[in-house]
Amino acid sequence: MQSQPNNPLHGVKLATIVEKLHDYYGWDGLADRIDINCFSSNPSVKSSLKFLRRTPWAREKVERLYLKTNFK
Template sequence: MQDSQPNNPLHGIKLADIVEELEAHYGWDGLAERIDINCFKKDPSVKSSLKFLRKTPWARSKVEDLYIATFCRDNPWTKS
């Protein structure tokens, strides 16, 4: 079986895994500094963040971009 999205660094990665890895790396305060959204500022949790991010495409995009910039530096999608 061939990978249908070979250039997509997020292919096969769940949003929950993205949020958990970013929180482990930056902490909630660090995420709130980098992405100004309330789900990272006020009583943050993975569950509440996922609920918000699944309904808010612009915020999800910012989180995905931060994940790529943080963990996928060798990927061709990332900007130099």
């Protein structure tokens, strides 16, 4: 496994990112910040993960929000 010292998301699972953002903002708050249907139309962690794993542009938006939120 390669070291990635400049990648702040290294070792953070997508499921962890979605769960923390959901706990912090809720589905409505996520839908307000990122306009994608997986957060606004019948949202769940499972369906969001499925969509985000297949949609790189949406995943990038979620990862940016996670970094911007600055969880410790």
